Amino acid sequence: MKIKPQTPKGFRDFLPSAATRRAFLLDKLTLTFKKYGFEPLETPAVEFAQTLKGKYGEEEKLIYEFSDRGGRELALRYDQTVPLSRVIATYPTLPKPFKRYQTQVVWRADNPQAGRFREFLQVDFDTVGSSSFLSDAEIIACALEAMNKIGFKEYYLRINTRDTFKGLPKKVISALDKLKKLSEQEVVREISKSGFNLEKAKEVLVKIKESKPPRQIEELFNLFSPIGIDKNRVIFDPTLARGLDYYTGVIFEMEVEGYQTGSVGGGGRYDNLIGSFTGKETPAVGFSFGFDRLLDAANSQGLLPEDKATTTVLVTILGDKSLESSLKIASKLRNAGINTEVYLEQLGGKKISLEKQLKYADKKNIPFAIIIGEKEQQEKTVTLKNLSTKKQETIDVISVIDKIRLSQT
Template structure:
């Protein structure tokens, strides 16, 4: 076989030591918060049956599914007529499995398959990669990790309040301070549509509102006008979208406006339910003693995922950084209907780790500890030194420190370069003279400084230095 120049598929990535360490730092932070809030981990297979995946993500999603070729003589049932009819006709005969496209459908599938074993409410989190045959571009990959947490089987708004707490804790723990947790409610958006008294279509309204950030008031107005909304209706829409003030003030203004427009008749659904839900979420947060209300923004223009969200909606943006939302979610009321188990309500959210990674990098927020280099490299002077340095190496590791001996006796310059390139902070030097005196030199590779100390003290010194580095 002739040698080839290897490559990786478009839209996929290798993660080297530093990237893995930094990504694990983010995953670990998210995981710890999820677990503190009582969410339990779930992992589902990379491959799902296409019968489970197909039809769950719309026509476009079906196109973007990666399909796995059946094993063995996969083409045996394909006829020339199938070929002539095209890929759609051939597909069912050559592939019955696909790669996970998101974590929600596998979660729903799991809940249905295990319905008799699960205790509701069921709180699960899932941190796994997903695959989409999308056109790769900056920040968009064909393999990327999603971090979802969902609770199903309860309508308690405690869950929504805890989502705010979890988002706040994860991002704060990662060192972010200037971010906004936007919250809205499907009922409030419906209320705005109802207030128009039957003008236009509800989906058209939501699609237009969702673009406000991008195309501005003028753009949204134009779009609504094209979709058949009257000038009067458009003015009313913007009156709603421009409610202002604190969380409470917005609630009060909306309650007044909805009242005037006569859409609060049913206190248990639609806009009235939207307002009381939001009030309750706020109440829970107050009882929790949540200190960061300034980060929580009741944003009437937030209109994401409206084909499935039925209650609260969340979206999180980092301020002063050019980046899309880094987290989002909402309440849905029919997670498992497609699998024959209707009426299961839940609420969930997820973190976009690739974006969070880029933000932390831009703001230089990765801690020094989030690298995956040993703390100490022991220089390899000579074979005679083994009896001294190998026990030291063992003691370091027994003390929980990551350390290594350069594996070969070679020029010190080469060993220094190795430590340097790997980002190893300390080098331990125990040449013949030091060994004879029971001493070692410890060199701080970053500072370029060196101390000499009794070899019996090196472990405790390294433990101190390691603690400082955290």
């Protein structure tokens, strides 16, 4: 039976042009993380289910769980914060503060929609082992600088503290977390489901909306100027809740002006989560970029590079007689740092027309082709063809390297 070639709903392939744009964005992010001293970390795709469960509140139902052949209850990585906490408990001698960034795929059994998938890349950076507000400020500074490096102009960070909701039931906090998606009337009705009448539910919402920045937020804002944060980029929003249960202090979300899908990242302080593994309180604060949303927002603002071929030059092969010369020039180009591809269908006496080889280069958007015929072999030259202008010239090898390099500047 013929198998239908398709991916499951919420899972995707990334062809070269898409993968190149993703790599471009990821490089901007990781370079920024390294500037602030964050080091890379990788954890397994599969964790014990008990490691993940009880950490995500209502979202726990989205964990992909399964039993292996040995009857062990396992789960796919849901986020990178809980695995980080498990790592800290597993390796207690890691130097503290421990600063790491992590760029790995996570899985959630969610309903796929615009900007939301079941398998997606998360980009996190965290500091573990410091309760200082300086750690929070540095996380915020790094996140804002990453947005600037990507090229965003209109973006801001909403900030709050979980202390704003002290004494409120979890369901009320969850309802407040939906203010970006629901009307105030709908949120009031959600709050009322926690035992409040509609009038009292309305009072709860008004009280939260009118809350003033608490002392810890003011102390954090005092660090912004010395650390290089533009205060105009940070907005106190007392309605910001963030749904994950493990947050204990300052919380924040990054938003791009005009991007309607939602926030492109968020995070906060979680001083108790690691203690569930170590048995003692371990302060931690971090931030996570939703990579797909960030990519979509960057693309909508024209911040991603145009589709370009990875290969700069195609070296053609005009039969077995030119094979050795073509391979040698390809090697010289690669040694000179020029991305070079050789047309591969020529061995064994099989001759492919030059026209077909040039069409192959055109289809891949390769800008240059090198042609080595009998005349070029005799004169120890090559013919360089610009596939955009269709102009060509016959020159020596050193000149061709210089000319291609010049075109890349």
